[in-house]
Amino acid sequence: KAAELCRRAADKGDPFGHTCYARHLYExxxxxxxxxxxxxxxxxxxxQGDADGLLQMAQTYHDSDLAAAAGRQRDxxxxxxxxxxxxxxGNVYAKDELNNVVLADPDQWPITCTAKE
Numbered sequence: 001k002a003a004e005l006c007r008r009a010a011d012k013g014d015p016f017g018h019t020c021y022a023r024h025l026y027e028x029x030x031x032x033x034x035x036x037x038x039x040x041x042x043x044x045x046x047x048q049g050d051a052d053g054l055l056q057m058a059q060t061y062h063d064s065d066l067a068a069a070a071g072r073q074r075d076x077x078x079x080x081x082x083x084x085x086x087x088x089x090g091n092v093y094a095k096d097e098l099n100n101v102v103l104a105d106p107d108q109w110p111i112t113c114t115a116k117e
Contacts, residue, residue: 003030010041015050018042022056039070046082054086055094 003024009017022041025034039060045053060066062079086094 051089
């Protein structure tokens with residue numbers, strides 16, 4: 001039921017609906033698992049300036065395995081750009097990541113925290 005409600009909101013273009021439905025798709029909760037479609041929804045949310053969508057896409061582009069699973073190619077520069085945008089949009093996990101890891105030692109950057117819905 002929750003996945004269906006999120007899908008309906010996503011179908012109406014709601015950025016939270018996109019991030020919510022993407023999580024269901026990514027984890028296969030209440031729907032068939034589809035990581036490519038999950039990334040498509042996170043990207044739609046990110047394109048609307050949604051902080052969580054921006055963070056999820058930053059994680060996707062940063063990690064080779066996530067990128068491949070989502071039908072994307074790893075792109076560190078894009079990942080950092082999206083991470084910065086997520087921080088600017090108010091995502092506290094992205095802010096922490098920038099402050100504690102990236103700015104201190106960019107070579108050690110994997111994303112260390114995971115966004116919560």
